[in-house]
Amino acid sequence: MGAPLSAWPWENLSKFKYFLxxxxxxxGFNLVGEExxxxxxxxxxxxxxxRGxxxxxxxxxxxMLFLTNKYRIIKKGVDFKQIDREWDWDNFIMLQAFMAVIACYSFPLIGDLPLFNSRGFIYMLVLHMGITEALYYCIHRLFHSEYLFSRYHSLHHASAVPQSFTAGTATFLEHLILGLIMGIPMLGAAWMGGASITLFYxxxxxxxxxxxxxxxxxxxxxxxxxxxxxxLRxxxxxxxYHSLHxxxxxxxxxLFMPLYDALGNTLNKKSWELYRRVRSGxxxxxxxxxxxxHVVDVHSSVHVPFVFRSISSQAFTTRLLILPTWPFAFIVMLIMWAWAKTFVVSFYMLRGKLHQTWSVPRFGFQYFLPFSRNGINKHIEEAILSADRLGVKxxxxxxxxxxxxxxxxxxxxxxxxxxxxxxxVxxxxxxxxxxxxxxxxxxKEVFLTGATSKLGRAIALxxxxxxxxxxxxxxxTERFQAIQKEAPTECQKFLVQVTKYQAAQNCKTWIVGKWITPREQRWAPSGTHFHQFVVPPILELRRDCTYGKLAAMRVPDDVEGLGSCEYTMGRGxxxxxxAGGMVHxxxxxxxxxxxxxDVDRIDLVWNCAIKHGLRPIDS
Structure with missing residues (x-):
């Protein structure tokens, strides 16, 4: 059992807490227009x-690493553990909303207020600088005592990389006290006759x-x-300055004013040295x-770490919650086309080496437009040349x-x-x-679509x-015969050209490298398993069949800073x-x-992947 007032009262409600x-x-909405x-x-x-x-x-x-990477303080990524720990970061907003309701209906000072009152801002600023800052400083130091830190404040400091959501991640008692401290300038300004609607906002x-x-x-x-x-320092x-804390x-x-650290002799001597070093870039x-x-479609474009962390940290699926973001995502897509720059999506560390995901500003459907080919290749080429200039391996x-x-x-x-x-690679x-x-x-037998593609050829051989x-x-027939000639003479008989899906009506192992329609899937016998390397994946329509996922591997357990899922893939x-590039x-x-x-390298690359800790999904 935790310490008193460390847990949130609605902790067990999960997402249903918002019904509160x-x-x-x-x-609120019934009374709009009332006094x-x-x-x-x-x-x-x-x-x-x-506030949210x-x-x-x-x-x-x-x-947005393409904007902020130069001035990042802690050069680490946010991992899944931190994301899960901070999942309910917005609990404090709910708590302080209820506290505000109690204050509004308990203090007669808060009644009919003007929209703006300049005196109130002066009162608020004086009260904040003189009382709130000093009180927060003293209480914060108190929470760093051994007893209170281990029972309450350690949760906030468990996050290795501070984020805006880390600011809201704390125990019930801490935010209860913070809410009371925040109320001092506002109630004080109201008591002195300087309150206004604008002041509180x-x-x-x-x-x-x-x-x-x-x-x-x-x-x-x-x-x-x-x-x-x-x-101003x-x-x-x-x-x-705060990261050093x-x-x-x-x-x-x-809280916000280093003056109190200077007065309390707790100002870190490295503060300005670190500041200058970070700002130097x-x-x-x-x-x-x-x-x-590259982005697959407009809807999935919101599955990037700089949009909704709660979404990007889970495998992508179509959700009603993010459908309203489609128009905004579409506008961003147009801006990306106009800006036409490669941007960093995420990064992580593996075996001490920094891995980054860059994204070409193009969406999946564009790759199938003939007139887009040159433009897409131009952006890929620019990304490769940029990586070459930077020294990427x-x-x-x-x-x-x-x-x-x-x-x-x-x-x-x-x-x-x-x-x-x-x-x-x-x-x-x-x-x-x-x-x-x-x-x-x-x-003993497989049916292969996309058979003359790069992957289809290698799999067949x-x-x-x-x-x-x-x-x-x-x-x-020409492409088939070219592949057949690459096989050893004694193995060529195992490669058979077929031109219709009916030829596979008795084969229960399908390897799909080209998108197939629901009608074409009907030719597969009951019990068929569809392996696939087609993008996007085929529709899973046959209940009497099983469907494999796109070829993927689990990263090693010691990966650092990985906090987003790769499209429809699960965590890690x-x-x-x-993974092939990582092995390279x-x-x-x-x-x-x-x-x-190179077919002769398939087993070599597989063994190297296993050696470096990469594992099949079902392991």
Whole structure:
């Protein structure tokens, strides 16, 4: 059992806790237009919504690595453990909303208020600087005593990388006290006759804004500000200043004003040195490995870490909750096309090497538009050249970025730039290995669609060497015969060309490399298992059949900073081509992996992946 008042009263309600807002919603919206004294429920709801928006916007900004990477303070990613720990970060908004309701109906000072009162802002500022800041400083230091820290405050400090949501992550008792401290300037201003509607909105939202800024892990305060007005160093803190409190916890206790740390002799001597170092922007680390992804469609574009962390930290699925974001996502898509820049989506550490995911500003449907081909290749080429200039060791092309018809599986870029230092990798050797290792050893016959593609060819040649009969669906006899000639003479008989799906009506192992319609799926016999390497995945319509996922692998347990899921993959799972690039880096191979798959390397790459801790999904 936890310490008294450490747990939240609605802790067991999960997402149903939001129903506790129902009385406020009913009373607030029913009374709009009534006298102001009875309309506080509406204002409290509005402030609560805006507080949530402030925290979300700060999270989005600090997670946009293409904007903030240069000024990041702690060079780590946020992992799933921290995300789960901070899942209910908004509990404090609900608590303080209820506290505000009690205050509004308990104090007669808060009645009919003007929209604006300039005196109130002066009263509020004096009360905040003189009482709230000092009181918070003393109580904060008290919570760092051994007894209170272990029972209450340790939750807040458990987050390795401060985020805006970390600011809201604390125990019930802490936020209860914080709410009382916040109320002093507002109630004091009301008592002195300076209260106004604008005052309450401004104070609460500014309070949250500064708290989120301090926990943003991104140094946003310009150095010129402190150079021209040095006294500001003691009147307003910076994100780097507050980050030292999380790393060296007996220093920098202030709320927003380092003045109280100076007076209490708890000001960390490294504060300004760290600030100058971060603002110089010289601490950016070049990634060792880059996975060049692309967005599949407009709806899934919100599944990036800088939008909704609660969504990106889980495998992507279509949700009603995010459907209203479609118009906004569409507008962003247009901006991306106009801006046309590759941007960083996320990063993590594996074996001490920095891995980043960059994204080409193109959506899946564009890859099938003939007039888009040159533009897409141009952006991929720019990303490769940018990686080469930075000193990236390996860049792996995701999904359609290595489409054979688009650029020959990356061959186009390697031939055009023969002196590239960065290794270009399509990763399909490991993709083929994952698919092949999913096929049971006792299978004697498989049906293969997309049979003459890069992956289809490699899978067919590998299976025929094992004496497995491969029904290769293709209308091109020329392409089929070219692949058949690559097989050893004694194995060529196992490769059979078929031109219709009816040919597979007795085959229960389908390997799908080309999208198939529901009607085409009907030719599969009951009990068929569909292995697949097609993007997007086929529709799972047959209840009497089973469907495999896209080829993927689990990353090692010691990966650091991984906090987002890769499209429809679960936590800690990446597409096989992504994992293939990782293996290329970890092995230190100096060749490009582009164009046709070397069938002789399939087992080698698979064994290297297992050696480095990558595991099949079902392990």
């Amino acid at each position: 807002y129902a009385p406020l919603i009913v009373k 102001e004294a009875l309309n506080w429920c509406f204002h409290i709801l509005a402030i609560s919504a805006l 928006l402030v925290h979300q916007l700060w999270h989005s900004y600090s997670s 401004a104070y609460v939202l500014t309070f949250d804004f500064l708290r989120c800024m301090g926990h943003s892990n991104t140094e946003v305060m310009p150095s010129s500000l402190f150079e021209h007005v040095p006294v 003691y009147l307003i803190y910076t994100p780097s 999380h790393s060296e916890m007996n220093t920098n206790f202030c 010289n601490g950016v680390r070049v990634p060792d490995f880059v996975f060049l992804a 390996v860049i792996s092309l995701a999904a359609l970025n290595k489409n054979e018809a688009l650029n020959g599986g990356g061959t186009l870029f390697v031939q055009k730039h023969p002196n590239l230092r960065v290794r270009v 399509h990763g399909n050797t490991l993709t083929a290995a994952v698919i092949l290792n999913e096929i049971p050893r006792d299978v 590998y299976l025929c060497r094992r004496g497995i009969r491969v029904l290769m669906l293709t209308l091109s 799972i990446v597409h096989a081509c992504h 880096l970890l092995e230190g191979w100096d060749h490009h992996e582009v164009g046709a798959i």
